[in-house]
Amino acid sequence: MSTDPTVSGEPGHDPVLAADDPVTDTVVNPGAAEPDPVIDTRNTALHDGVNRCPKCGSTEIQLRVSTQMLICLFCRHEWAEESIDPTISGDGTLDDLSGTTIASGASDITSDEGMASFKCGGCGAEVVVNTSESMSSRCHWCRHVLTVNEQMPNGAVPDAVLPFKVTRDQAVKHISDFAGSRRLFADRTFRKEFTPGNVVGVYLPYMVVDSRATGTVAGKGEIETRRYTRKHGETETTYYDADVYQVERNVTFTVDDLTIESATSRTSDVRVNTNNVINTILPFDTKNAVRWNANYLVGYTSERRDQDVSTMVPVLEDQLLSITRSQVEKSIKKFDRGVRWENEKIDVHGTRWVSMYLPVWLYSYYHEHKGRPMVHYIAVNGRTGETMGSVPVSHGRLLMAALTTGTVLEGIALAIIGATL
Ligand SMILES: [Zn+2]
Numbered sequence: 001m002s003t004d005p006t007v008s009g010e011p012g013h014d015p016v017l018a019a020d021d022p023v024t025d026t027v028v029n030p031g032a033a034e035p036d037p038v039i040d041t042r043n044t045a046l047h048d049g050v051n052r053c054p055k056c057g058s059t060e061i062q063l064r065v066s067t068q069m070l071i072c073l074f075c076r077h078e079w080a081e082e083s084i085d086p087t088i089s090g091d092g093t094l095d096d097l098s099g100t101t102i103a104s105g106a107s108d109i110t111s112d113e114g115m116a117s118f119k120c121g122g123c124g125a126e127v128v129v130n131t132s133e134s135m136s137s138r139c140h141w142c143r144h145v146l147t148v149n150e151q152m153p154n155g156a157v158p159d160a161v162l163p164f165k166v167t168r169d170q171a172v173k174h175i176s177d178f179a180g181s182r183r184l185f186a187d188r189t190f191r192k193e194f195t196p197g198n199v200v201g202v203y204l205p206y207m208v209v210d211s212r213a214t215g216t217v218a219g220k221g222e223i224e225t226r227r228y229t230r231k232h233g234e235t236e237t238t239y240y241d242a243d244v245y246q247v248e249r250n251v252t253f254t255v256d257d258l259t260i261e262s263a264t265s266r267t268s269d270v271r272v273n274t275n276n277v278i279n280t281i282l283p284f285d286t287k288n289a290v291r292w293n294a295n296y297l298v299g300y301t302s303e304r305r306d307q308d309v310s311t312m313v314p315v316l317e318d319q320l321l322s323i324t325r326s327q328v329e330k331s332i333k334k335f336d337r338g339v340r341w342e343n344e345k346i347d348v349h350g351t352r353w354v355s356m357y358l359p360v361w362l363y364s365y366y367h368e369h370k371g372r373p374m375v376h377y378i379a380v381n382g383r384t385g386e387t388m389g390s391v392p393v394s395h396g397r398l399l400m401a402a403l404t405t406g407t408v409l410e411g412i413a414l415a416i417i418g419a420t421l
């Protein structure tokens with residue numbers, strides 16, 4: 001977790017305010033009704049539908065992972081979309097961040113229907129691309145590749161994409177090395193059944209969030225004043241005397257590029273497990289993301305975002321609170337018997353949301369253990385090669401979790417069991 005977001009603006013040594021000091025910043029509720037500023041990230045250089053090589057006009061374009069550039073498969077010309085960061089960051093610093101800023105690709109999802117239809121520039125046919133499954137499609141008449149490059153108002157097209165940098169071969173090696181080093185995965189069945197062809201490159205939808213916030217935590221801290229032991233017959237008991245203090249800490253900070261997943265499917269079904277794994281392969285070098293171009297996705301699968309900014313605010317606030325706790329940590333060292341926070345509050349002054357596809361290589365492995373179906377995941381960060389595998393989960397345990405959290409989940413878990421037993 002240590003390196004994830006860049007946190008700055010913290011006063012460093014003693015962010016302490018007395019309990020009655022006012023917090024002077026204006027508090028802005030991210031859910032407030034005032035009109036929100038929008039950063040327009042649309043890639044106006046692209047036309048929807050037939051998207052051609054700038055040199056020769058071919059539509060056979062894909063990502064060349066070793067250079068992270070787009071390559072024309074016909075003439076071998078390579079090029080890249082420009083970095084998204086200058087558009088997102090603008091001129092101001094995070095210290096100026098106020099209100100809620102939502103980039104155009106992070107706008108609310110308005111419909112589950114992601115159908116887009118294009119007139120093929122090659123032959124004139126009308127070709128439909130289902131954006132919930134794929135961002136490109138081949139014209140069935142003339143074989144031109146049609147790509148969804150214009151942001152549609154339904155939130156299907158993100159602001160930016162972080163292209164794969166780790167090749168499939170490298171990912172396969174990371175996965176087999178990882179499996180070899182972990183007893184859980186090292187069993188003979190795994191090795192026998194390991195199928196590099198089942199390693200899938202997938203772009204997962206995330207919100208990358210900048211934020212400026214003030215966190216306040218209050219509770220009881222104890223400083224030890226005396227320690228002594230008393231004999232009770234055979235046994236000795238150690239006693240502590242401690243002074244108890246009412247402690248309050250208050251810190252204002254900015255966070256650059258928190259990554260929060262924006263697909264619920266992964267938090268609510270069998271992939272709850274994958275989700276935890278993905279969190280362990282963070283961070284991604286989101287500063288290197290480029291403007292959207294669907295050709296970066298050719299040959300990969302992708303998952304569609306299904307969360308709007310408003311529904312993700314609680315998750316953001318949770319993360320900001322945990323940053324608050326770690327930021328005040330060094331100012332409470334004198335309480336050698338610890339501090340128990342009883343009240344926590346986060347005032348979010350400003351946020352900026354950008355929708356981004358992040359690259360992950362994923363291997364899923366099903367097997368039976370003592371007659372029970374088990375599923376493992378091994379995930380590789382598509383930029384850094386950081387690799388982690390999930391603890392095996394039995395479907396019985398998934399079912400139990402589902403039964404205690406609600407009927408929707410229950411239905412999903414039952415369906416999974418039904419499908420695999
Ligand atoms: Zn070309």
Ligand SMILES: [Zn+2]
Nearest residue numbers: 120123139142
């Ligand atoms: Zn055509």
